[in-house]
Amino acid sequence: MAPGELAARLAAGTAPPVYDLREPFEHATDGAGIAGAVPLPLSELHRWWPSLDPRAEMVFQCRAGNRSRALCCALAVHGFERVCDLEGGLEAWQAELGQG
Numbered sequence: 409m410a411p412g413e414l415a416a417r418l419a420a421g422t423a424p425p426v427y428d429l430r431e432p433f434e435h436a437t438d439g440a441g442i443a444g445a446v447p448l449p450l451s452e453l454h455r456w457w458p459s460l461d462p463r464a465e466m467v468f469q470c471r472a473g474n475r476s477r478a479l480c481c482a483l484a485v486h487g488f489e490r491v492c493d494l495e496g497g498l499e500a501w502q503a504e505l506g507q508g
Contacts, residue, residue: 409467409492411504418444424465424490429475430498438471441498450475457483465490473497 417423428445430438435447448456450470460466460483468476468491476493483491494501 410495411501414442414467414494414501415505418442424467426467426469426494429468429470429479434471438498439502442469442494442501445469450479453479460488462486462488463490465492467492467494469494469501470497472499 414423414426418426426442426445427448428441429448429450430441431449431451432447435441462483468479470476470493473493473496476497480488480491480493496503
């Protein structure tokens with residue numbers, strides 16, 4: 409999902425949950441991130457992925473979009489049909505919208 413599309417859906421109140429895959433130490437260097445995003449560090453994947461609903465729409469984001477894209481591909485293999493990554497990650501969000 410493109411940053412502009414996610415921003416529009418967040419503003420309209422129609423956005424799916426946004427999950428932030430960055431590690432805790434990254435928040436200090438990358439900035440706060442997207443308001444309302446739920447922190448789910450990728451290093452703790454084994455703890456939280458079983459709680460996700462494979463039928464629900466959701467957006468994953470990381471710093472540059474690589475980890476979130478890879479996770480979305482892996483989840484799709486496991487039957488998740490409505491997962492997407494924030495294209496370009498937080499870097500693209502900040503560059504396009506000046507937020508985060």
